[in-house]
Amino acid sequence: MVKIITPVITVLNENEKPDYEGNKKVIDHLVSGGVDGILVLGSAGEFPNLTIQERLDFFQFYADYTAGRVELLAGTGCVSYQDTLTLSNAVYDMGYTAPMVIGPYYFGLDQEKVFLYYDRLAKEVKGDLYLYNFPPRSGHSIAPETIGRLVEANSNIVGLKDSVTEPVHTNQVFQVVAGHKFTAYSGMDDQFLLNLSHQGGGVIGALSNVVPELWSDLVRSANSGNFDRTMALAALIERLALLYEMDSNCSLMMKKLMVHRGVKISDRAVFPFNQMDEAVYQKAVALLDSVLEKYQALQ
Template sequence: MKCKILTPAITVFNEDGSIDYEGNRKVIDFLIDNGVDGIIPLGSSGEFPDISYEDRKEFLELYIKEVNKRVEIIAGTSSMNYDEVVELSNFAIECGANGVMIIPPYYFAISQDQAFRYYDRLANDISGDIYIYNYPARSGFDIEPQTLAKLAKKHKNIKGMKDSTTSIEHTKSCIYAVKEHRNDFEVYSGFDNHFVPNVMAGGSGCIAAISNILPELWAEWIKVTREGNLDEITRIQVEIDDLMQLYGIDSNFSLLYKKLMKERGLDIESTTLFPFDLIDDEKYEKALKIFKRHVR
């Protein structure tokens, strides 16, 4: 059974808020050495809205060079500025990214027709593969399966989608709608615990933030799923279900995940951008207790 785990990587910062390139190299090696299939820098887990365009451009260039084709890399290139999206996307692809992931314009309510026009134009202006980032809780927009299918049918370089929605039925509907036109279209769940029903419906796997802290558990889940080992698939599903509690401990889980990665011995700063740079001891102790149940 075909499936992949892609990690929406955290971004490591220095104490002054600048990007810590050495720390990010350690994260890259940690993820690759523990078996992930690909990495997505500058997604939501990477705190992209708080990083300037120029810093993102420099970061992606060095990130792609450091990965050095060891795994797939899809660059997060979202912005409220259309020209920035196009420029950063083409730059990332020129640097060697396998594709780019883009959330639709947020803040203003966008309609299905406007979303179609947005990605339709991006597909013409970007010289590589595009992955739609559907995240209704943050963008205020939820792409309909028919809109997705229309885009996929028209543009071969609209390659896939990350569906970060609480409704697995929505994800499955998107898979079914697109498969009528494209067998190569990739639909990933954005919620770790949706992985199994995603793959069972013909999806491509998961873009899962928990794989930042436990990449080896996720790599094992991918392996046993490819082998069709139902007992092991179920066992790991139970572990992931328990770990899903980590998402609800703080609204921005980046600080928490960095601190947990440090608990594993990864020598990185846990600095997270203001005002998400503090977590109280009670919340952290709760998270640590959950986390320790699953560290090998």
């Protein structure tokens, strides 16, 4: 059974801190749209500007407000190992399925250092652990062979979000983890069909912030074996994935399009990623509206 998990945006106030009332509206929008889970403070969540305490508070807020309505994963990766460990161990008691950890960014890591980092973390956390591979953001990729070593050495490393533009990487991961309790999610919306073909976990894709009902429809269709509808809906998601090429800041784009769809939130993003050319925005709106029109025609 595949899932759609939303790497959720964070609604911010004028001080670039979480606007809790605005984030409640986002949660309700996603739950009513039928998503299976939410990744809190992933890369779309603009977490680097938050202190450790602010992140802890926000994780607790999400757990309290969702109240078991959807599965929760927590983005807990920090430059500091100790901060990562502190956040990761805290979320288990809040009811999260697991932390999802991107490797320490800025510093260069070869594969042996990547292994040492996650191997120690897996042995010091209190529960299951998901890897988060996003080379454009972390500066390094977790090689399939390294993932295989980590899974062999740590039974609590149970999954991966693989945000790579080369799907062959995810394909290779599926091969090295065969026979283990391990779920690989694609981190790119347009790699759903590949993930499905390998009996993966599905997708953790930011487009589900904007079109949760389309994404949940696609997942239901796939899980029920409705091949024709699965292909038609996947084609719409693949078309909508062109949004990622229009602007460097995914979070701002997603917020603005959510507002366009009627979610009454602030579209503020952190500086200097808080600006977008109006022509780019209008092009994005035109693409979204055309996809939604085609989706309505499938009803």
